[in-house]
Amino acid sequence: MAKKLPIFYSALLLTGVNLLLRLVGTSFQVYLSSRIGAEGIGLLQLVMSVGSMSMVAGMAGIRTATMYLTAEQIGKRRPENVTWVLSGSLLYSVICSAAVAAAVYIFAPMIAANWIGNPDTVSSLRLFSAFLPVCCLTGVMVGYFTGASRIGTLAAVEVAEQICCMVCTVALLTYWAGHDAARSCQAVVMGSALGTCFTLISLVTLRILERPKSAKRLPIARPLAQTAIPLALADDLRTGITTVENLMVPKRLALYSGTVSPLAAFGTVCGMVFPILTFPMAILFGLTELLIPELARCRAAGSTERIHYLVRKSLQVALLFGTLCGGILFLSADALCMALYKSEEAGTYLRWFSVLAVMLYCDCVTDAMIKGLGQQKASVRYNILTNTMDVVFLYILLPKYGILGYFISFLVTHIINFILSIRRLLRITVQKIPMHIPLLTLTCAVLSVWLCQFVTGAIFRSVAYAVILLCLLFLMGILSRKDLRWIKGLVYKK
Secondary structure, rough: OOOOOOHHHHHHHHHHHHHHHHHHHHHHHHHHHHHHHHHHHHHHHHHHHHHHHHHHHHHHOHHHHHHHHHHHHHHHHOHHHHHHHHHHHHHHHHHHHHHHHHHHHHHHHHHHHHHHOOOOHHHHHHHHHHHHHHHHHHHHHHHHHHHOHHHHHHHHHHHHHHHHHHHHHHHHHHHOOOOOHHHHHHHHHHHHHHHHHHHHHHHHHHHHHHOOOOOOOOOOOOHHHHHHHHHHHHHHHHHHHHHHHHHHHHHHHHOOOOOOOHHHHHHHHHHHHHHHHHHHHHHHHHHHHHHHHHHHHHHHHHOOHHHHHHHHHHHHHHHHHHHHOOOOOHHHHHHHHHHHHHOOHHHHHHHHOOOHHHHHHHHHHHHHHHHHOOHHHHHHHHHHHHHHHHHHHHHHHHHHHHHHHHHHHHHHHHHHHHHHHHHHHHHOOOOOOOOHHHHHHHHHHHHHHHHHHOOOHHHHHHHHHHHHHHHHHOOOOOOHHHHHHHHHHHHOOO
């Protein structure tokens, strides 16, 4: 098995790749919005919501389970057992994905007519079902390469996949789909499917070339079931609730007197605002993707000190990064959305959601650490609870308050989820967070935003915010020379 990179360099590599992929994805979203408009984006979001639900159901928790079990075997210094982990995972994936794909294909007309409300999307749904097993098998291989810390290889393949996907999709949109929203959905699905086929072939070939060692048969069914099934149930239920939520939002928005076009409003928030809001998370994604297998290895090896160190540093990085990005998005929301989408409405919504960036980024890292420490069932309970609450709140609030009701529901449920997750993490790691640190950090951010409102120009405001925030954090003692030495040590020492 190839030598793995240290976690910092692996995270740095994944960060660069994810930034590139997120940039391409956001640019593609801008391109799509210019071709099919806000209503077309709203229709695409509904189709992709159903596709996402099908993907999660077909994946059935196997990607994270493969990653976790691979890392666990490597942590126990039994890499030869990984072959049995992969064999069991692939068989599990084939059975689950084929069953889900058949169901989607059969019920596509009903889903298109009754859920999405557009019969023209049947072809997109059936096309997605045809490639669903390929997507799920790719998830297994990605889980293996991540758990084995083959990050360099995985990054190169993912970049190639994105290039393949982008070229195929743009070609289909240009020469076949035109400005037709239904055909555009098919073009996006087909382009993504072709890119996934390329990835699966590449990763399977690379695994074969590793010439894995043979080992005594490992009973993998029970540990695989114990890891994957709770994740599958949680993911299926959570994604099902989210899909119901997405399909419900335009219909409930239509009951609000101030909404001119419910589908356009939904497309503006989900298809324009959220890609910008989550774009900086690509930097954290490299960290979260590696925390699950790294913490699983530490847990298997009994490295309690290492676990405590990773928890403290990861939360610190998420807090500071979320504070920095949230302020920049808040100050540049109008200019950014006008430049990308020519939409003042999107700028207003982005400013609303940008104040939640700190919590969202910290919650992302916290959720990864909980899963890495074997607390998948707890994560399941929290997600199901808050997603169910979200549906109830949206059903009640949307007809009365419109998009503001969507924001209120999003705020309340994500706060509850974060509180439950961080409480669980601190309890199982026996760690404590000094409350003055997040409070002082947020105070510095608010003061920096207030001072930067007197600066003209979105770019100058963003730069001024970053400089003022860092200065205030040093003055308050949140950042210190010790932190700078830590960063320097990461760069110059493995």
